[in-house]
Amino acid sequence: VTRLDVANLTRGGRDAVELDASAVKKTKPWEYAVRFLFGGLVSAAVGLVSHRWGPAVAGLFAAFPAVLPATVTLVRLHDGRESAAEDSRGASFGAVGLVVFALVVHARAEQWPAWLVLAWAAVTWLAVALALWALALRLHHHPPAPRHPAPRS
């Protein structure tokens, strides 16, 4: 029974991970423009903050939610409240990963070459975020109801 259930899950249950390449085209050009603008403006603003108030304050804003306001609003517009809530929940796992990202950079910045520090930190971000996401999925997943054998006629 367990093997069957695993097979069912991997074959495309509700929570199976999927790539939907057509979604890129579904997103309108202006929505990408909005994200570009948000990301660009926040990054430039962090530069100004860094000039004016130094690295400690700039560091805070390096973790400013640049895209989240736009994506949550757009998801809510496209797919409704429940999807926007799921989007926010996912972002909270990403945020925990971001804490680890920052700690890795802090610990290694003065020891490793720059590219390796940033690459390694990015990998740990993804690993932590994915692990939390998978864990939450497992905890929230109610075990499937026992299947009764079909009555024989």
Added chain:
Amino acid sequence: MWSELVVRFIAGGLVVMAFSAVAEVLRPKSLAGLFGAAPSVALVTLSLGFLHHGPTFVAKEASTMALGAVAMLAYAMASLWLVRTERVPAWLGTLGSLAAWFLTAFGLKGAS
């Protein structure tokens, strides 16, 4: 300084757009949500920090970035709660979540 700002603007825009394109194609949506808190602005900021100011500067930035990231967690949780609350319009949800970020970030920085 202006040229640096232009570089930041373009690099930040591109990285954010790249991360959201990845988020767009991923299903289910909660997995896509991870990328809403991707280190996009962080990668641009820290790369330029290494380039212009060196590793000691970046280590300092990263130590407060950890506090900013905790604030990002507060943002996401506030957003989750507000989006589910009936009668809260989208703009108010965003505003409330941003308030959560600022309060947490500067609260933690003040306390540390």
